[in-house]
Structure formats: C-alpha cells, structure tokens
Amino acid sequence: MSSFTKIQVHEAQQGEDRVNSRRKRNSSNSENISKRVKIDEKSMTDTTTNNQKRANFSALSNPNGVNKSPAINAKPGAAKKLVIKNFKEKPKLPENYQEETWEKLKEAVIAIQTSTSIRYGREELYQAVQNMCSHKMAPTLYANLTNLTEKHVRANIMQFIAESMDRHIFLKKMNECWLSHCQQMIMVRGIFLFLDRTYVLQNPTIHSIWDMGLDLFRQHIVLNTLVQTRTVEGLLMLIEKERQGDTVDKSLLKSLLRMLSDLQIYQDAFERKFLEATERLYAAEGQRLMQEHDVPEYLAHVDKRLNEESERLIHYLDPSTKWQLIHTVEKQLLSEHLTSILQKGLDGLLEENRVSDLTLLYSLFTRVKNGLSELCSSFNTYIKKKGRTIVIDPEKDKTMVQELLDFKDKMDNIVCQCFQKNEKFANSLKEAFENFVNQRANKPAELIAKFVDSKLRAGNKESTEEELERLLDKIMVLFRFIHGKDVFEAFYKKDLAKRLLVGKSASVDAEKSMLSKLKQECGGGFTSKLEGMFKDMELSKDINVAFKQHMGNLRYPSLHLANIDLTVNVLTMGYWPTYPACEVNLPLEMVQYQNIFKKFYLGKHSGRKLQWQPTLGHCVLKATFPQGNKELMVSLFQALVLLLFNDASDLSLEDIKIATGIEDGELRRTLQSLACGKARVLQKTPRGRDVEDNDRFQFNKDFANKLFRIKINQIQLKETTEEQKATEERVFQDRQYQIDAAIVRIMKMRKTLSHNLLISELYNQLKFPVKPADLKKRIESLIDRDYMERDKDNPNQYNYVA
Template sequence: MYTPQRSALRNLKMRNKNADLVFPSHKPIPDKSVGASKQSGTNAPVKLVIKPLKVKPMLPVNFEDEMWHKLKSAIIAIHNHRPVKESFEELYKACENLCLHNMAPSLYSKLVNECEKHYIAEKRRLDDNPATQEAFLFEINRCWELHCQQMELIRSIFLYLDRTYVLHTPGIASIWDMGIELFRKHILPPSAVRQKTLWGLLSLIKYERGGDSINRPLVNTLINMFSQLNIYTQGFESQFLSETRDYYEEEGERLVEKLSVSNYIQHVSKRLEQEHQRIMNYLEKKTSTPLFKVVEDELIRKHIDTILAKGFSDLMKGDRNSRKNSKSKLEDLEELYDLLQRVNALDRLRAYFGNYIKNTGASIINDPIVNDPKQDVTVIEQLINFKRRMDEFVEVSFSSSYNFDQALKEGFETFINKRQTKPAELLAKFIDKKLKIGNKQTSDSEVESILNDALVLFRYIQGKDVFEGFYKRDFAKRLLMNKCASDDYERSMLFKMKRECGPGYTSNLEQMFKDIHTSREFMKAFYDSRYGDQLREEFKVDLHVNTLTQGSWPSYNPTPLNIPPEVAQCQQIYETFYREKARGKGLKWYNNLAYCVLSAYYPSGNKEFECTSFQAVTLLTFSELPQTELRTFEEIQQATGMETKELVRTLLTLACAKVKLLVKHPKGKDLKPTDKYSVCDDFKFKLFRIRINSVQMEKTMEENEKTVERVFLERHYQVDACAVRIMKMRKSLSFTELISELLGQLKFKAEVPDLKKRIESLIDREYLERGRDDPTIIRYLA
C-alpha cells in the first residue's frame, strides 16, 4: 500500500544515512571485554526513539493532472477501441493514489463527464444512421455490447474508487450504474432511436408469429438491454402487449368463423405454447401473466359462446365406429376444458354439457321405438352406452371434475323423469331380459357389468315404486316359469337394490325368492312321502307346486279354467299333504299361472310341447276327436270354461303363430267367432321339445296399465299414511306446512294437486279436520 509517510521516511534515509531517523539498533556495536561486562553488572535494555520529521512531505504540484491524464488517455483508448499504453497495475495505482489524497470526488466527476462525452457522440452517430429495422437493431446491439465491454474495463481500472468513495457516499451511483444511466439518458431516451428500436423488435416478433424465422439471440440481447436500462415495462412491455392484443384480436375474429371448432381449439393451444416459448427464449418472466391474459382474452374469452354454440355438440357426438376419431374428440374436449379453465368459464361449458345430456337423452326416450315392444329394450342399451360415453368425457376430458359429474347426474335425472313410468318399465324389462339370458351370450363379469350399469340408471329414476311394480311382475314370471338363468344373478340384483334403497324396498322380492326355494323343499318332501308314491302309481305324472306367500307376490285375479279331472285329483293329493305338513295354512290354486309339458303323437313322430295351462286345456279338447272333425269357438270355450279374451289369445298362439298345432278354417291371421279349428295332423318340426310362445308371457299394454294403476293406488295409501303420521305427531299444521312435510318425507316425486286431493279425502273420512276459525289450519282427529 502506498502511503506518504513511508515515502517521506524513505527519502530522508536516502539523503542522510547518519540521520537520527536511523534506528540505534542499526549502529555498529563496539566490542566489550568480559571484564567490562562483569563490571557493568547487568545488561541494560536498548531504547528505540522515533523523532518526527523536520520537514512535512509535499506532493508534486501537477500530481493530480498527471494521474488524471493517464486515466483519461486510457478511457479514450477504451472508447475508441485502441490499445491502452499504460499497464493495468499502473492505472489502478493512479486511481488509488488519487483516492488516498482525497481527490476521489473530483476523479468521479471527471470520469462521469468523460463517459458522457462519449455517449453524446454515439447518440449523434445513431441519429445519422439511415439503417432500418433489423439492420438498425444490429447497430443498437453492437452499441450495447460495446458499452458493456467498455464499462467492464473502466470499472476494473476505477475499482478502488468504486469500492471506497462510491460505496460510502450516499446518492452516488456505482460506476456500472452510472454507465447504465448515461446510456439510458443519451442513447435510448424517449426519442426516435428508442422508437426505432422498439418497432424493429415488435416487427421481428410479429414476423415470428406469422411463421417466419427470426434472429432470436438478437431479440434476446436487445430485450435484455431494455431490462438492464430499467425501461422494459414502459419502453417495451406496454407497447408489446398492445400490439399483441391487436394482432390476436384480428386473428381471433377471422379464424373463429373460418376454422372448425376442433381446429380452432388446436390453433389456440398452439398459440399459447408459442407465447410460452417466447417467455422462455427472450421475454421477461414477469410478462407471462399479462401476455397470457391478452391471448386468452382475444382468442378465448371473447369467443366462448361462438365456440360452444358452433361445435360443442359435434365434439360430444364423435364417431362411435372410429376409435381414432373418438379419441381425437376426447382430446379436443380436454383442450377446450383446459382453455376455458384458464379464463374461469367452466360454468358455461358445464351448462352446455348439461343441456346436451338433457336433449340427447330426451331424444332417446322419445324415440318411436320406445312404443315398439320388439325394440324398446334397445332404448336402455342406448342409454347405457350414452352414460358410458358421458362418463368417459367426465373422466378423461373434464379431469373427473365434481361439477361436471353433478351436471351429468342432473341431466340424466331430468330427461329420465320427464316420462313418469316409461323409463322404469323399460329398465325393468331390460333387466328381465338379461337375467333370463344370463351368461349364455356373455361372460359372468360382463353380466355383472351390465347389471351395474342398469343400476346406475335406476338411481336416476325418481319413481322407484313404479320400477318395483314392473320388476316384481317380471321377477314373478321368471320364478314361476323357471326362466331364471342363475340364482346368483338374481341374488346379486336383489342385493344391489337393497343396498341402494334399503331392506324395506326388497323385502317382498326376497320373500318371493324364498317361497320358490321353500316350494322346492316341500316338493322334495312330498315325493319322499306316501302321497308322492300314490301320485306316481295312479297318474304317472310329475307334479310341481309353487306355494306363494300372499301379499308378497303381485296380486293375481283367478281366471276360470276347466282343468282335467286327473290334474284336479293330483292337486287334491298335494293339498292333503300340505295341510298335514303346514298346519293352519290353506291353499288357493291359480291355474292360470300354471304351465306344463304336453306329450303328443303324430305320424311323423312324437313331440313334447312346453305350454301354459290355457294352451294345454285347449289342446286336450281335441285329443279324443277324430283328426278331421272341426270344433267351433263356442264349443272350445264351453269345454275349457275360459273367458273370451283369454281364449282368443290362446287360439292365436296355437293356430296363427309360427308353430301351428291347430288349423283355422278359413285360414287367416284374424280370428272370427265363426271360425272353426282342427288338429294339424301333418305337423312337422325338427325339435323334439317345442316351446309354444304365449301372449300371456308378453307385456301387453293392459298389463302395463294395471301395473301403473296398482302403483299409483299404493301411492295414495302411502300419502294417506304419511299425512296421518305427520298430523298425529304435530297435531296442528297449516295447509302449506303439511304439503311441505309430505314433499319432504315421501320417497317418490308427488305433485301438489295430488297431495291436496289426498288431504281432502282424509278430511272427508274424518281423519283430519279444518280449523273452525282459520280454514287454512289442519288438525288431527284422534
């Protein structure tokens, strides 16, 4: 370290070697004898004395000018790209000496002035530069890079100044910041040079958005220059965002009408990715939020309704036969979901999704095939496929969103319950068909999957009592006619409904299932007893009786039928056995629900017919007649004792169906009271055992109407019971409060006018009464 004190001492020593400044310890030490040493006694310590200078050291008169001249020459050489004469160490020492002699303020001021002169000259040169756009940008870039290099060198020379005087003096910028300030003040002030640079940058970015390749390193350097000069926000970003808005506003209005929704969505996603790359390549990170907001506003938010109205339905439909196309639609919807999520517009997408479900589901439910008994089961298959498709959209395209899942649920509940009874009837029929087929056409896992899908539709049905009525009727037929494909499937379906609606919902169905198994046990005990032996020995028939619990099964009206005496005797034998086995219980026979296997002998071979009791009794009326003898409708009715309606249905299945066991005279598809019938003596069929279809086995309109009437009648009872239970507990309520309580407690959707009628009925039957002072008050009568 260079100090004035050391310099002065060194000079003085050179002038007079014998001066007092020389330490005494440096003087020659005289030789002393041992005796003298002994005489002195002890060795005294040597004292060192430093005396002040007699003359104060002085700097040369032109010291500051000489030092500054060296530094200035170096600065000018750096600015003019010439080699510096002095060494770096010499220049650094010159700066250090000036600072040590309290000349730092003057040195800093001179440095600022010298740099300012350079930037003023650079500004004039740039103003006179005729280059435009990219060429001018290269010139600005060169100027900035030179500035950075030159300021690095200058700062290295004046580092002592920067770390002492500048650092400890408030209000003075560092040498680097001083250079930045001068560059901003003189090179890029709010002038033509800055505007020229700005428009050049914006032009290059616009070219890149148009698909052209640009010099990204150049753009990156210049934008970094704006940032270093602290003019990025006002000098670049604001104008850049304005130009971006104008660009995408025009592009959005043009392409949203020109492109398909799918292509437009892909284009917007591509644009967002491109802007993200610009952020990564040359824009500042803080520009990300406002930039994406501009793009989202102009390409998405302004055109949400246009996009959804124009192509949402097409995206939802897709092509079921093309897996590739279906996957593409899923991806397009996923992109649409992501885009609308960016602008907080998922509620509008959710509304379109819900409306699409309602409209599409309603078109399925209102399809003409719903009223076609041969094709109405396909409606449920369409609904299941539709539900699976919508589930896939929610899971894949809408990220399993809870709101979209709720929209799916609300949509299905809305369109399914527009028709009060039809969906429940079709669903029961669909399940009946699947439980009859079982795993004959599909595997066990597929059957279970189908039942689960059907149960999902079951959840959406509000009139679950209507479904129960149709399901109970079909379940009874499967049990009585032994058409259940598997008891395991039946138990599985009962368990699913029990889990969904509670044990009370399936109690009767479970009792029906239990009755069939109990009947099998009874029949086994019957054939193990003497009564079974008697039946085999006397009649040589196999009898199977289903003993049903009254109240659990659907109500059946006994239909008149003259059964053969042999069958009546068999029934009597079983009844005797049953009374002994189950004491105190009686039996009521429903012959109209029976079916049997009838043996027939033809010249072409023997046959067996699986038929109902009506068909069997009708055929037996021809067993004792000659083959050529004819019987009229009245004769057959008198012999069988059947009602006209049932006999007409039975003759249709025997004389006008595919398998014709009787011949109608004259031939034709329509039955007339004057028609006559005979046995088909030349009957031929390749199978030995033949099942004869029955109109009774089909769900006729009459049966459906009776089932619905029965359900509505039960609803009346439920409303009455619920109203009495509420009033018994509350004693007194207003009419409006009672209606509200009923709507909250009833398990089915009830209409207010229907509830008013039931309340009036209870008042008429004196379960309730109106208040004497206030007719709007309802009171309970004990």
Template structure:
C-alpha cells in the first residue's frame, strides 16, 4: 500500500500513525493508507428463496401440528429478516397467508365432522381449536415478527399477521355455515339452560364469546340472535309468572333476573350487550305488565304497609317509564282510603286517629319507598287534602275535639308526647280548607277548658296558640289570644274586687259598731259573711269580652238571694271601677259550684254546674219534689236543659237524687227525692255535667254560626273588591273574592251572596252586560 496512489479512485482512507516522513524543514507528517473496494459483489445462493421458505414452511407446519420446531427460533427469525432484506417480503407474506389458510380450512373441515356432538361437547372442540389457533398464531407471529414490523406496517392497507389470521378464520367460518350455526346455537342453548337454573361452564362461554368478538361476529351475528331469544324467553316467562305469582314475588323475580343478566355481562358476555339485554328484560317482564302489576299489587302492598316491596316496585317501574302510572295509583289510593275514613260516620270518634295513622303510613312510604320524590310528595299533599275535605265541616270539628282531648290531659302523657300529638294534629289541620269551622269548635272547647278548669297545662295551651299563629297568622288567633287575655284580666279584676269588698265590709262593721247603743253585749260578728245577705258563699266572677268568646245560650234562672246579692255587689263594683259603656250579661250556662253536702253515710263535696247546684239546694227544704215544682221554683224555661240536669243527678254514676218512676228519660210527671242512702268512697265528687256535653243541637248551632259568619265574610269580601274596582266582570269578581277567603266556596254560594247584595242595593248589574257588576256607593 502506498500513499502515492491515484487519489481519484474510490477506496478506504486510513491514517497510519506509525508511518511517518521527515521533510527538509524537520516537521513530521502523517501518511494515508487507502483500501480499495472489491471488484465483485457477493451473490445469493441460487436456491436461497426456495430453501429459506422450505425451512420456514416446515416450522409453520410443525407449529400447526403441535410438533417441535427443528430450527431455532433465532435462526428462523434471521431467515425471515434475510428474505425481507432481499426484497422477498411480498412473496413471503402471501406464502405465509396461504399456509395459514390451508391450516384453517383443515381445522374447520375437522369441526364440520363434529357437528353431531352435543352442544356442550361441540363447543369444547371449538374452544380447543380457538385456543390452539391463537397460541399458534402468536408463535408464528414471533417468527415472522420482522416481516410484521417492517413490511406490513409500511403498507396502510395491509393487516398484521395476527389480524390476517383472524380474517381468514372468519372467512372460512362463514363458508362453513353449519359450523357457525352450531357454534351460535350451542352458545344460546347454554345461556338458556343457565337462565333455567342449570349450572354451565362460564369459562367455556367466556372464551367462545371472546372468539366471536375477535372475529367481529359478536355484534353482527351473535348479539342480534341473543337479543331475539332473550325477548322470547322473558316474554313467555312474564306471561306465565304474572298469572301464577303474586306481585311481591313477581317483582322480586324481576329484580333477580335483571341482576342475573348483569352478572352474565360481567362474566362472559361483552359489555355492549348489557344495556340491550337489560332493556329486553325490562320490556318483557315489566313494561308489558305494568298495568297489571299496579292494578293487582299496589293497593294490597299499601294496605299491608310493605315498604320494601313498594320500594322495589318503584325502582323497577321507574326503569320502564311507569312512574306516572305509579303516581296515579298512589294518588287514587290516598284519595280512596282517606275519603273512606272521613265518610265513615259510624266511626267518627276514631276519624282523627285513623287519619293520623294513614298520614304517618303515607309519609313512611314516601320516604322509604319513593325516595321522597317531589312528584309523589305533591300527589300526597293534594290527594290527602281532597280526602280530608270530602266531607264538609266534620273533619275540622273532630280535629278541634282531638286537640281538646289532648289539652284536657291524659294520665301518663308527658310534655314531649303531648307536643308530638299536637304537632301531628296541626299537620292534619293544615289540610283542612274550612279553618273557620275549626276555629269555631276550638274556641268553644277552649272556653270550657278555661272556664271550667279543665285544661291540664296552661303552658301547653299557649304553645298550641303559638303553633296556630305561626301556621295561620295573627288574624286567625286574635280572638283566641283575646280569650287568654280576658282570663288574666278577670283574675286581676277578681283580686281587686275581693280587696274592695273586704275594705267595704270593714267600714260597714266599724259604722255598725259606732252606732250600737252603749252596753250592748252583742259585738260585731267574727265573720262578716254570716251577717251579710251573701254570707257563707264564696264567689268567683270571670268577666269576658263577648267578641272574643263563642256565643252561649242564655239560661234564665231564679238565683238564691245570696247569689243575687253577690251579683249586685259585683255589678256595682264593676260600674264604679270600669268603663260605664261595658254592660254585664250573666252567663249561667257556664257557671259551676262546689256544694258541701251532709249524708247519713258521710259528708261530701260535690263539684256541679250552677243549675245542678240550684236543683240540689231545693232539697234542703223538701225531701221530694215533682219535675214541675222544680221547674217553677228555678224559673227554667229550657225543658231539655232541665231534663238533662235532673238525669245527671238521678240516673248517672253519682245518684244524689232518686227518680220515680225509674227510667233513662225525664218526663214532666216524674218525681224526684233526696237519696239518703247515697255513698261514695271519695270525699270530693265530680258530678257529670251532662248539660255541658256536646250534643247534636250544640254542634248544629256551632255549624249554623259558622255559616252565618261565612256569609258575612263573603259579603265583606265582595264589597271590598267592588268598592275598589267600581265595575267588574263576574268571573274576575269570583277570582278575587276566592283569594280573600280562608274557606272553600262554590260558585253557587257566591252567586247567591251577589244576588243578596244586589237586593240590598250594594251592587247592580250593568245595563249593557248582565255578567258585569257596578258598585253602588
């Protein structure tokens, strides 16, 4: 090699550090060695492609036949690489594809002969073929990986080796419809058997479903058939079970079926089948039978308060858009059940308790079954209100009585329990449209509690008033609060009267002592009451404002002189100390008395009404009196009141008098006598005040007063609206008046009041339109 070679010829230049030359100037230089290329290129063996493919083909066939591969995988990989580097990749790809096609055709031909096997056995053969095929393709791909990574990936339209194998398998499978049909039929049969309760090989199913998915046959071929057979299966099951089962068991079965289908999708079906399968179950088991489920099962479940089953019904029916139908059943049940309670006149005494129980049950179902759905809550409110008001006035009256019973007190009832009962009653009160009826009866009962000392707790009374005020406003409770103020003022007035009377009595005694002759041994009495006309009587007067209190029936009586004296004394005191514009009217019907009585078997104290007391006092002067004699001496004009009073004294639990002849009723010919044999283990005895018990006449009177008050309220509302508007059409007048009233009003009632106001010349009809009214100033 020389550094003097032709520099124009190609070659390899190498620096040779050991070869140096020393020029004349003494500097050292580096010499270059040039290596020239070979003149002849290396040539492939003549049979390279055929020999290499033969080696690769033998390896592929060994893999397909599950035989050991004679050549190492590394050598096979290098062989593929060599063929690709020498531009043989296209022919190699096609030869490999043809080899795999031949193997697939052979495998499917073998499966074709196995189609006579039982479905499960045939599917096992298919699964084994698929598992072998996948593992074989993976091994073949690893051998031909260089081809897959260079040639295949460089051509966009060409599939990878594994995908090519899948496409080939799918094509051959479609060319063997009997094999494909047996695979589909076998899978569907296994699923059907599992639905019928048999244990099946889920692992086998999962593997074959993955095969169909990899072959792109799941969505196109298997899934439609699966859905079709699912619908048919559940269609038949729904018809059969709907006839044979009750609704709770049917719903539980539906819930179980939905869970089972979700489990199938989780374990072996593709996720894409989940929604269609569940929809098929919902449609065939639920949507197709929703009317029958509701008609057959809702009412019994509600009646039995089966909240869990109702929750299941709500959950399942909601899945198929049946919420509106369920809500309609809910409303109908509430309306029907509540109305039946309200209109059950034979059990009026239990109406409020039954309504409260129904409301508690409905609230529990709303929360526990319907998830406090606003739509169901609205239906509960409107339907329950409709039921409560299906009978005019009576529910309002009975709610007032219920509260009265609670406020009068019961043994063993604590404050917390009492407040809870009042809160429940107020919930019921909130649904009542005729709140004026409630107010009338509540005031009547409150008057008795306050005046007769029947209230168990004034704190509870005031708590109730505060709750009513919070719920209805100050206007509703104005008169009720006035009743409590009257009681407080009356207590102060009575205390002032006692001090005034005591002072007046002392002055009279002093004047009497000063006017007595000297040496008179009869000094002033030790007790002023023994000398004055009212001596021996202790009175308690309660002055009330008539506008605040319910109207009471005037009871005319001839009072004893002692009571007349006290009336006069108090009247003079009141006129002197209070406004002269206030007139006192004595209400004997609400008066009570405490009598001390001496019987042969012991002294007693009798708690009685004023009329009862006056009747008993007559027997201080006579052992026997006729009905007519009692009536004449007392000056009673109300026979019914006197008869009830005499009956309470002679035929009740405390028989202070004897009636002749005996019987449950009092007639004008009866004779009454003092019962000398009367005995009772108690010292203080309360005689039942029969005349204070609510009677049909008293209730009718209260309702009549409500009607009268309503007429006044309607008239006032009409006049207010017309005074402001001057001229108004009938329809608009009705709308505005309705908004001002706190009770329900029919168009007929309102029309009657308008006609009445026209007659009284408050209004007139327009001359141009009879449906328009003008206000007359």
C-alpha cells in the first residue's frame, strides 16, 4: 500500500510536468498560428515554401494525425479558411503489442494485489488501456482482468477453509480480506477506468469492474457454505455477547454487516437467522422476568432493551432490519404479556399514583397492536371498582364527596400527564365515573348538595374566593355524572333556604356563581325556583326598609315596641321548600308586632295571605348576668324558653311545654341546647346530657363567657330520618307529576301509540332514572282517570281521550 502511494505521488508529479509542457507548446503553436494567419498576399506566391509551412503547421497542431491546412483563395483580399483532412492510413501498432501491454498491466494488477511497488507510472498504464480499447482489444482485456481477479480471490479463500481458528480471529481476518479486496478493486478500476467507461457502458450485460470484483468475492468467499456459516455465526455470537452486557468491537460488526449488504446477501444469509435468535432470546427473557420482577422493573427493562436495539440499528445493523427487529422485541416482551402486565401491576401503579411508571407504560403500549385498547379497558375497570368502594359504603358518606373529588383530580392528572390527554382515555374516565356514581340511587346527589352547602356557609373559612370558585367547578363535574339531578335540586334548595334565611351564606357572589353554573348545565327551568328564592330575599329587604319607615311614623304609647327590632322575610310559597305548619305561644309584644306588619303588608298587597313560620325564626336577646351583660343569638324556640325565666326562676319540662306550646321533641332539643351544650345559660336538675320528663330548669347566674355576642346552636337531629324521607318523598311526587305530564304530552301529540313505543318515548324525554314498572303504574293511573284508554281490539295499544 505504501509503494502504491509513492507511485501515485510520482505519477501525479509527472502528470503535472506533462500538463505544463503541453501548455507551453500550445502557447507557442497559438503564436505560430497567429503569425501564419497574417500572411500577406504577396508571400503566397511562393507555393513550395507555403505548402511546406502548412505541412509543418498540421504536424505541430494535430498530434492525432488530423491534417489542417489553410485554404488560400485565389482572389486577393479574400478570407482564409482551414480545411480538416484525415490521414490516408491509420498508424500501425508494433507486433506483439497486445501481449506485451497485457503483461505490463498484469504485472501492475498483481503488484496491487500483493501490495508491492509498481514499475510503471499510472498515466502510462492508463494510456495502455486506452490504446488497447481504441484498437478493439477491450473484450480480451476485460476477460483477462476478470480471470486474474478471480484467481486472486480463489487463492484467498483457502486460508478460511483450511484453518480452524477462533471465531473472533476468523471475523477479523475476513474483515481484513474484505477491506483489502475493496481497496484493490478501487486501485485496479483507476487504471482500467477507460475500459469501464467505454466497453462496459456499451455492453449492459457486463458487470462494471467494481461489480465484477464484488460478484467474484461473493461467489468464492461468502457463498461458500463453510465460510458463510462461520461468518454469520461469528456475527451472531458478538451480538449475543453485547446483549449480555459484554464489550465487543462494533466497528468490526459494522464492517462485516456492510460487506453482507454490499454483496446483497444480508437478508438471506444473516437477517433471518438474526431475527430468529432475537425472538428466542426475548421470548425466554420475557417469560423469566415477568415472574421475577414487578411491573415497574419489567417496564424499565423493556424500555432499556428497545433503546439498545435502536442503538444497534444506528451503529451497525442495516436499516432494512429496523421494523422487523423492533417488532420482534415488542412482540416477545410486550404483546405476549399485555394481560399479565395489566393484571399484575396497573392497579398498584394507579393506586400509588406512579406517574413516571404510568407514562412509560403508556409509551410502551402505544407501540403494540391493541395495547392502548387493553390499557384503556383496564383503566376503566379500575376506576369503576375503586369508585364503587367510595360510593357504596355507607360508612364513607361523610367523606364521599371529598374522596370523589380527590379521586377525579388524581385520574384527570394521570390522563393528562401519563396518557398524553388521549381522548379515548378521557371519555373512558367519564363513562366510568357516571357508572359508579349512579350505583347507589339518590345518595350521591344528596351528599353532593350537602357538600356544596358546607362550602357555601359563612363558617367556611378554609378557602379563598378563587379556591372556592375552582372547587365549585369541580363539584359541577361530579354533578354532571348524576342521573337523579332532581334529588340534588331538592336537597340543594332546602339547604339554600336555610343559608338565606339565617344569613349564613359565605358570599352572595359565590351563591350566584353556583346558581349560574347549574343554570348553564341544566337550563333555566331547573333553577327558576332557586332564582325566585333570591328574588324574594331582595324584595324582603325593600319591604323591611319601608316597614321601618312606617313604624317611625306611628306611635304606640301603650306598647313597649321600641326595644324590639322586627325583620320579616316574605317568601313565595312555590319557590321555597315546604315547611310543616306549627303554632306556638308568642309573647304579647311579638304578636302585636306581627299584627302591625300584617296590616302594613296586606295594605300594600291586597288579596295575599301571610302564614307565619316560627320554625325559621331567630332572635338576638339581651341578657344580664352577674358576670356581665351579653347578647345571645338564638332560635325563636330558644328565645321563647329563655323569656319565661324573666318571670320565674325554676320551671319544669311540663311547665315550659304548656307556656310555649312547642312540640315535645323540638322542646327537648331546645332545652338540651340551652342547658347541656357549651353555652349553658340554664341549669338542669338533675344533671345529665339528655332531657328527661321530671327534669327542672333554672336560670344560670354563674354563666360566664369571654365573648359579648354568643351563638347558641340549636341541637339538630342528624337530618332526621323523617326530614330526609320527606325530602325524598317530595322528589318522588315531583317525578310522578313529570311522568304523568310526559305521558299526556306524548299521547296528545300521537293520539294512538303502542305500549313499547310509549315507553321508548318516555325514556327519551325523562331526565331522571325510572323503571318500566313505575311507568306502567303511571299509565294505569292515567287510564283510571280517563286521560287515555286501551284499544278494544288491541290491548297493547293506547288511545288518547280528548
């Protein structure tokens, strides 16, 4: 190789000298031509001399034998022309020229193959090839070169057949042989370039010199069964070692695999066996690691293997192998274990909120067929199972809504971060929530309404307005999943009434914001009564302002009304929850004040009727204790009891009951709040937490409290079963009315309809869950009330009765 380099440099120098020499001659010739063109007419008379000059000119400017002589016009002053004429005879080659020239070329080729110095210059050898091709010796020259190359390649094969050597050494020698062969063919082609560009191009059936060299190498080395087997097995051995973590010569792998690709036997000789070995390796590895590792470790290993195989494709494997290789790894490590991975680890990853592991899981499952479908299905199953445990268990009622909100946030975060906001997963999440939230009829709707109530009360100081707004948005998401939205409305309206009447709303803006969200979600019909409640409260403010002005203009000298400040909320009965009517014994001053207000109100709104609701009243009493004066914030019932102690110091349960007229159960809870709670303004004898029949009560002179205004909470039965049932009963009755109205509306439009079609229409129109048996009962009720009738000829068909 070194000798060749020296020859090349030497020849390059010689070539440069020749080029300079030619430039000088051409420059001289140009000057001569310029001088000769300017021959005047007088000098043309010497024919012999001029002909001799033209002969010299032709010989000098046409080394290839083309005769160029100027044509001299007979007329003086005419233009001069050059006429080109060929030699009469072609130059003859010396005898034995072909044999001698081939020997020279053969010697040069053998010198290249044996890495020895070449005696001849490259340009001389190139010129020799050109001369032989010009004299129609190209077929013989090509055949001789092919034979000489084949002989050399055949000689090289013997070292790989005869010797029994280590695989790694074998691969190195094979690589050296290949690289040497490629380098030699490049040098040989440089000498025989003229042959390649003329004879080979003119004969499409003949390989180029480079392709001829590849073809011979393929025939005599790689397609030899023993050599090919050793080569492929050696390559597979190196790749297997690398997969096991050993360091291997990647450049050697790359070179030999490039050799197989250049020889066009990569797919047949190597790729099939390589993919089979890959499949066997990862099939066994997948089975073993699924048993040994937990899911996060297994997923990390799969990701590592896929990255490693991608690196191999970059460093030495042919790009054509990419799809099959990656597909094989994905199939053996993922596709074959999809169900096992999901059953073994998905629930744990979701439960522990393993975001990075879930992200990797999603990324890997996107690579295989049905991966995302399986993952989405298992994700949906987990949500239903987990959500059902939250909703069904009555012991979790107190925390149900907060747990649902936290669970929804967690799943939303997983869909957003881990599952790349995949719409299929987002829809599956919604479907799962809607499924399990309605597994327990009515209760989730009731608890969501109560949760909203707890957040909208004035005592809720745990969040800012912005945080409360965000929380309401989240609650609305849960609200959308509920089928029985009328149950939510009933409980929400009851709680809203308490907040408005007792003045315990955290924020009017928050209340109206929630109302706006409900209206946007369910329409104006859903919120019309709720909006009416707000309207009543605003009108009541105006009425009370007018009433105070009215009282200022009146004088009642016989009454002690100056110490009483009366505020009345006038409620439209259809907007507010239904409250049970009860009669209690009010002090004379209160009764008189009520009568004055009634006269004032009816004077402005004739034809209306006022019905007082003592259960909703509340008072602020000024109390004098030895420890100091206090203001007591109490309910009307508590106020009636305390006012009795202005005239008596010791009263029995029965005495208080007769004096106030309060219902027994309500009275006991009222006395319990005054004598057994935190702020004990009364004393009970005997002591105890419950009020018994023979108990007596006294004014507590020793009462002390650091606050001036003290709130004495009324002890409530935990939303009494009766109260809860009453609310549910109202919802049930409303549903009956809605079903009846829907049936009549449909029959009025259709006139005649079969039972099945009527049921189908009702399911489309009704917005709450209903059973076929309930619908059948309502149809029978309407038939009994003559709104519709059965067809006499077809009992399964109904007719509308006009």
